[in-house]
Amino acid sequence: MSAALLAAAQAAAAHAHAPYSHFRVGAAVRADGRLFTGCNVENASYGLTICAERTAIFAAVAAGARRIEAIALACVDAAADAAPGLLMPCGACRQVMAEFAGPDLPVTIAGFGTISLGALLPHAFRLPPGETP
Ligand code: THU
Numbered sequence: 001m002s003a004a005l006l007a008a009a010q011a012a013a014a015h016a017h018a019p020y021s022h023f024r025v026g027a028a029v030r031a032d033g034r035l036f037t038g039c040n041v042e043n044a045s046y047g048l049t050i051c052a053e054r055t056a057i058f059a060a061v062a063a064g065a066r067r068i069e070a071i072a073l074a075c076v077d078a079a080a081d082a083a084p085g086l087l088m089p090c091g092a093c094r095q096v097m098a099e100f101a102g103p104d105l106p107v108t109i110a111g112f113g114t115i116s117l118g119a120l121l122p123h124a125f126r127l128p129p130g131e132t133p
Contacts, residue, residue: 002108005030005072010110012037012052013076020044025052027073031065031100053093057100068101074110087111089120098124
């Protein structure tokens with residue numbers, strides 16, 4: 001249920017390491033009926049920062065999951081009147097979602113609503129299964 005997933009994402013943001021942007025993000029993934037959470041983890045070498053969605057997805061994969069059933073994210077430091085773009089998952093995270101889910105994946109975004117991965121990332125890059133180009 002997306003309300004529970006969203007609550008888990010909001011709670012996970014408390015663990016964010018965001019001393020540079022002060023923009024804490026939490027994410028929660030349901031996979032194989034289990035819940036995995038993540039937060040953004042920044043680095044003094046800025047480009048090494050990883051987003052909350054990817055830490056949650058990678059936690060699920062590291063635990064053995066391969067199909068993601070739902071994901072939620074919460075940018076808890078965004079102002080109540082923030083432009084929608086500030087609340088949305090970045091392009092890199094959308095591509096990582098596409099690795100482990102199809103276009104019907106429900107993506108629940110705090111302050112925005114639920115939207116499918118296919119709507120967020122049409123024409124995702126995909127390799128044929130078991131093949132290299
Ligand atoms: N961030 C995420 O965690 N997820 C996104 O989809 C977009 C951005 C983080 C990365 C960085 O720590 C902070 O938000 C500001 O860009």
